[in-house]
Amino acid sequence: MSTVASEKLTGFADLDALRSSIQAQREKIETTVVLCGGPGCQAYGCKAVIEAFREALDDEGLEESVQLRVTGCHGFCERGPLVVIRPAGTFYQGVTAEDVPEIIQKTLKNNQLLDRLLYVNAQTSQKVQTEKEVDFYAYQQRIISGANEEIDPECIEDYLAVGGYSALAKALSQMKPDQIIEQITESGLRGRGGGGFLTGRKWQSCRNAQGQPKYVLCNGDEGDPGAFMDRTIMEGNPHSVLEGMCIGAYAIGSNQGYIYVRDEYPLAVENLGIAIQQARELGLLGENILGSGFDFDIRINRGAGAFVCGESTALMASIEGKIGDPRAKYIHTTDVGLFGKPSNLNNVETWANVPQIINRGPDWFSSLGTEHSKGTKVFSLVGKINNTGLVEVPMGIILRDIIFKIGGGIPNGKKFKAVQIGGPSGGCIPETLLDTPVDYEQLTDLGAMMGSGGLIVMDQDTCMVDIARYFMNFLCEESCGKCTPCREGTKIMLDILTRICQGQGTPEDMEQLETLGEDVQTASLCGLGTSAPNPVLSTLRYFRDEYEAHVKDKRCPAGVCRELISFSVTPEACTSCSLCVKACPVEAISGGTRKGKGKERTKVPAVIDQDKCIKCRACYEACKFNAVAVS
Amino acid sequence: MSEETTNSTVKLSIDGQEITVEAGTTVLEAARRIGIDIPALCYHPVLGGAGACRVCLVEVVAWGRRRMVTSCVYPAREGLEVYTNTEKVLRSRRAVIAMLLAKAPAAKVVQELAKKYGSTEPAYEPSDPEARCILCGQCVRTCNELIKVGAVNFAHRGQERKVGTPYNATSDVCLACGACQNLCPTGNIRIRDKRDLRAMLTWHTDVPWNKCSKCGQSYLPARLVEFLKQQCPVAAELVTICPRCRREGTAESFVQASVLADDE
Ligand SMILES: Cc1cc2nc3c(=O)[nH]c(=O)nc-3n(C[C@H](O)[C@H](O)[C@H](O)COP(=O)(O)O)c2cc1C
């Protein structure tokens, strides 16, 4: 949606003037309805809600006075579709198309709240009116993701209205490249893609490197299963990435950028493409940006669909059109990278932090976080957690607060067991260590890692051996296969874990897992292999008793591993409701019904025929009275 | 040692021995120069190392930090300390060799390394006792980087990774030059010279012989002859003749030349 037509901006004053005119125009708008169009809300059917609003506003003749803004993800995916009405900030959740006429009649026209759409805070059981009061948001600090609500990603004016490209203008007009690097270094910003390397230092190496041209690259491959932090930024606020890259390019001395986007993210590709086009038209990308004499442009590359292509050297090979295999990095990519030239690769979130630091200063940034981990981190919070979604927290917050205060704890009254942090090759952290702060070093010390921001919560029904097997299977399949230890070692570890889950493990297997894990860590070529043993080693470290139960007692304490469990019905608890009978796919359950009539009526408890049972858990999940037991 | 190292040379120590080499030399090459043996399977003097097989692991201390690196691709640096034989190195090397032994139990080089490093037990039950390929990629690099034809490449990931022609189909571009077989360290690449053609069995590709334009004998694969003609137009005539006729031709011209010389 374009409201302000503009020519190419040829100077810094032009940008200020344009921004002022957009802001002046925006002030006239009385009401804005902000609709989340992110992936979570889409899954809950927000498209129908958006359509309903469009039509209804037209019908009511409100299309002039009420602005409709469809944005990227707001974070609270669990409660989608989300609607926020400004300026009051009224927060509606779980909105359907049917609710829309009433929202317009009552809330927009008469300032009345729709009680049923308000969010109830889990802790206090109180209904709240605005987003600010929602517990899920209250403990967050959304310096990167917060802007999503202000911005229709297809509309550069929205980005300009909230100060977009002012950091670029500041950098180009008032700062020398060295000064920019100094500030980024001082801020303490570290890479958000996994390694946690100091961003300023990386820029400096690339700036110092011999050779021309130099490239700046953005890693939007985001291959971690269940992660969607970078997706949210690329889809919801693409200009923040472009602005960060442009500032970085100026500091490093590069005129060409590349954004490598995961192939499964077509909307990110589309929105980035639109953003690049708009930025070019306004002279914020291309030749002689804002009349500064600095040239910079960006190309988008679509990923090759492999997890390993997120690794820096594999990513560069892939952009070059070669097979996405990693190579040794004894000569850094800042010296010899893409097309053999000095290249600086940063993660999407890393780039998005840059304009903030330039605008608000390194001291502001480094005031957030711990001694060596500064700023905020965006996590995707998934698994057995009440509030699934995207959260942005200051570094240093303890894991317990993320899971219980923001995430609202574990559903269905179950107990927390572990949180897996750092993506598929992260580590599993137990309850006793939940007071660990989010901090690069402290997480690494626990055998986990910051990774790119995946947080998978597991409850008492999760078998930690099975989880280790699950991640090992993923890594084994995603290993590129170039180097021996990762290709063969992950397979051997997977076979051992499978054996243990099937009740055929031995105590020597546990030792072998540890030895092999260490061998794969030390001998592998790239980060995939060197970190692949983490899930196994961390579960062996913190949940050894579960391994022992599988190996020695042939028992799966969580009741997950099929070969080691059986299901039975506790007759006293069974109400003969027959839900389990209907759920069983192989007709292994008899009884579970009521016989006779009136006073004669008797309950016949359900009985599971162990020979027929295929251990699919369907009865266990179906029973509402906890009458099905796993042993 | 009083030897000054210049900008283009660096001095390092390997297992306590000092050596000065040109910058850019790999640790593996430097070690071999002073007779220190480091096993290497994906390295070839012509191609360099690939850092893939991982048997060439050594420990280095650089900038005060000790770590395990693959010597075939690690560049020699001023002041570097290299240890090729520590307990840690041997443990990793043994583990890697045991894995290769399971992957390619029939590969002689691997068997020999296994014997030498005492890891005679394969890391797991080999699925194919006849298997030889260790995925070192030397054939792939020969074909892509040396010959620059690119008939064979890697396909698939992880356990499924293989070398071969695209989709394992007959190659339209393979010259049947046989360079890959020459560089393969395990003898995995099978070639059979038949009456009418050379069969690149491993690549599922048959290439007919070229017939000598003088005597009509088969001598080189036809595609290879075409390739050589294009690569080296001045020698175009020469490559269409079989080696024997070429030798005879050369002898004849010698005789003629000397006759001419005598005449003068
Ligand atoms: C197997 C593997 C996968 C990776 N995937 C990603 C990814 O999807 N996104 C990302 O930003 N970094 C990923 N990385 C980290 C990158 O190699 C690189 O360190 C990062 O993009 C650098 O940017 P940063 O310094 O801003 O974090 C991956 C690393 C490995 C070893």
Ligand code: SF4
């Ligand atoms: S560690 Fe794994 S992913 Fe990395 S090069 Fe080796 S085989 Fe490939």
Ligand code: FES
């Ligand atoms: S020879 Fe160095 S990794 Fe293979």
